[in-house]
Amino acid sequence: MITQNKAILNWKEFFMNENLLTDAYKFRDWNQQDLEIPEKETLIKDLTRTRNDDPYFKKESTQRYLMLLATFYCQQNSVNYQQGMLEVVAPFLVMKNRDFPIYKCYAYFNSFMNKYFPKVLEWNILKGQKQLAHVLSAIQFCEILLKYHCADFYNRILKLDDFNLSMVVTPLIMTLFAKGTSIQLVFLIFDEYMRRHNPNYIFFMVTALFMSQKQEILSIEDSEELFTYLNKKLKQIQYESDVQRLFERADEIYSQTPASYEQLIASTSFNDKSVLSVEDITELTNLSQSYYSQCLFIEVSEMKSLLGKSQKQPQKNLQLQLLDIRKVKKPKLSEFLPKQCITKKPDGNQHTCLITDSNQTLDDAMKIANQLIFDGVKHVSILKGGFQSLQFSIKQQKDCSIM
Amino acid sequence: MSLGYYDWLVKVIVLGDSGVGKTNILTQFCDSKFSQNYTATIGVDFKIKILNVQDKKIKLQIWDTAGQERFRNITQTYYKGAYGIIFVYSLIDRNSFNNVEGWIKSILESTTDEVCSILVGNKLDSQDRRVQTAEGEKLAQKYNMPFIETSALENKNIQDIFDRLGQNLKIRLENEGQKVSNNIHTQSGQFKLNQEVNQTEQPTSSCNSC
Numbered sequence: 001m002i003t004q005n006k007a008i009l010n011w012k013e014f015f016m017n018e019n020l021l022t023d024a025y026k027f028r029d030w031n032q033q034d035l036e037i038p039e040k041e042t043l044i045k046d047l048t049r050t051r052n053d054d055p056y057f058k059k060e061s062t063q064r065y066l067m068l069l070a071t072f073y074c075q076q077n078s079v080n081y082q083q084g085m086l087e088v089v090a091p092f093l094v095m096k097n098r099d100f101p102i103y104k105c106y107a108y109f110n111s112f113m114n115k116y117f118p119k120v121l122e123w124n125i126l127k128g129q130k131q132l133a134h135v136l137s138a139i140q141f142c143e144i145l146l147k148y149h150c151a152d153f154y155n156r157i158l159k160l161d162d163f164n165l166s167m168v169v170t171p172l173i174m175t176l177f178a179k180g181t182s183i184q185l186v187f188l189i190f191d192e193y194m195r196r197h198n199p200n201y202i203f204f205m206v207t208a209l210f211m212s213q214k215q216e217i218l219s220i221e222d223s224e225e226l227f228t229y230l231n232k233k234l235k236q237i238q239y240e241s242d243v244q245r246l247f248e249r250a251d252e253i254y255s256q257t258p259a260s261y262e263q264l265i266a267s268t269s270f271n272d273k274s275v276l277s278v279e280d281i282t283e284l285t286n287l288s289q290s291y292y293s294q295c296l297f298i299e300v301s302e303m304k305s306l307l308g309k310s311q312k313q314p315q316k317n318l319q320l321q322l323l324d325i326r327k328v329k330k331p332k333l334s335e336f337l338p339k340q341c342i343t344k345k346p347d348g349n350q351h352t353c354l355i356t357d358s359n360q361t362l363d364d365a366m367k368i369a370n371q372l373i374f375d376g377v378k379h380v381s382i383l384k385g386g387f388q389s390l391q392f393s394i395k396q397q398k399d400c401s402i403m
Numbered sequence: 404m405s406l407g408y409y410d411w412l413v414k415v416i417v418l419g420d421s422g423v424g425k426t427n428i429l430t431q432f433c434d435s436k437f438s439q440n441y442t443a444t445i446g447v448d449f450k451i452k453i454l455n456v457q458d459k460k461i462k463l464q465i466w467d468t469a470g471q472e473r474f475r476n477i478t479q480t481y482y483k484g485a486y487g488i489i490f491v492y493s494l495i496d497r498n499s500f501n502n503v504e505g506w507i508k509s510i511l512e513s514t515t516d517e518v519c520s521i522l523v524g525n526k527l528d529s530q531d532r533r534v535q536t537a538e539g540e541k542l543a544q545k546y547n548m549p550f551i552e553t554s555a556l557e558n559k560n561i562q563d564i565f566d567r568l569g570q571n572l573k574i575r576l577e578n579e580g581q582k583v584s585n586n587i588h589t590q591s592g593q594f595k596l597n598q599e600v601n602q603t604e605q606p607t608s609s610c611n612s613c
Contacts, residue, residue: 039471041498042421042422042470042471045421045422045443046421046422046443049422049441049442049443050442050443051442052439052440052441052442053440080473082471082473083421083443083445083469083471083474084443084445132473132474132476132477133476135476135477136476136477161484162414162464162481162483162484164480164481166446166447166477166480167446167447167449170445170446170447170477171445171446174445174446175445179442179445180442224451224462224464227449227451227464228449228450228451231448231449
């Protein structure tokens, strides 16, 4: 298992950039006098509540270092202190030793946050409804994946009154699985996570956690028992083997998720910057009210490459079948696309993409998609822009060969 | 973990500033312990406990919420359907008392139905009191709710919070039940009657006929 000493060596390659040393020197040269940040009082309260079952974190000196790292990070990035942040600071502080001073811990932590941490921090000027809007979006990104890959399970938890994915997902996203997890396993999780070089991977990890316990969850009939299970067992990773399984499953989900999913995330600027602007957050808020947050939409370009109608190689190796749900099925899909890709009854073994008339019929398309998901069909998506976009794109393509 | 027979299932939420002891109150009540290894609640947590109120059993579905103000966008989604609310402040944190009225107002804004509430001043064990009993009483009176001072650390008055809340819940639920039996179509979505019956134990409550 990876330890703090190994992490120092291994993680250097992930963090090394021109800013790393600058950040380290900034911290080293900081006089540590100005400790003012918004919500400083909450930070101070949380110092004694971070890993306080570990004697190291009970020490006053440790708690001071935690405070310094979090305070300097908030000041430098103009963000509020956010509960959960100390759980992410903790493993970086544990790396501190004679050869790895506190300012290097800061530089690594800062670099980690900027590259890999999901964008759940916010400018300290934000108030009211916009607060944590991006966390709500992150929860929706998880929900899209869960709905896509695990229809039966999704239906089961949806039937629970009062259940909201935020119950399970919030601490996972906001502490990157660190809350309630032993520090050694946190090193392992962060290590595996960074090896994927993809901050969106957190969503695949969350989905993998649900799916890895699907059988147990489906077998629990009592609602309150299920709530308790989701609240406690699902939030905790106890063994090294759990971490291995989690990432194996996440890799599998990743490979079976259309690239359009990450294009959606990219289109929202969700992971472009370390801290989102007011405009970014407004955009995310709008997304949460749109159809695109309710189901996976496949981009025309991806569909074409998956069906061999593009010079571009598909990013993922998926077997895609098309279900024509247009009211008037003219011209026929088979005029544009291989017949063997068109189905009349999706079976869930392949990825099923619904072809609509246009965006005006998205309401109907959503109803059909939801019905299929309700019937337990997995891997259901909708073509973004509908048939017209596909037709237009294929016609435009010079090398398009009509079947 | 079915906890057996109950008469009513009720959703209760616990609100208050960060660090006032919400989670410790619940751990003391539900698990009969004070955990020294406490952590901040990120988002929401969930606990179940059956409360005996005279001849009735009320199954409490208790939602423990994060105290940091910005979590409200998340925790507010859990306000819906709450039938009981426990507002907590810390007797040694003046700000938490000043903010508790904000929590009360946030509930008044988000719920249309009347809820059973109680105001709790926690950390009675501490010598460094910053909020006087009379101030808590006055605030509770203003919003017409019971008031109690507690210590989760010493398990002082913790059961009383739920006993007093339970009494009010029972009165309210019996009134609601009356309305339900008068007009079955108007059954409130805020609580459930006797949904989980232990097969080996015959229900004896009068509410079985509801």
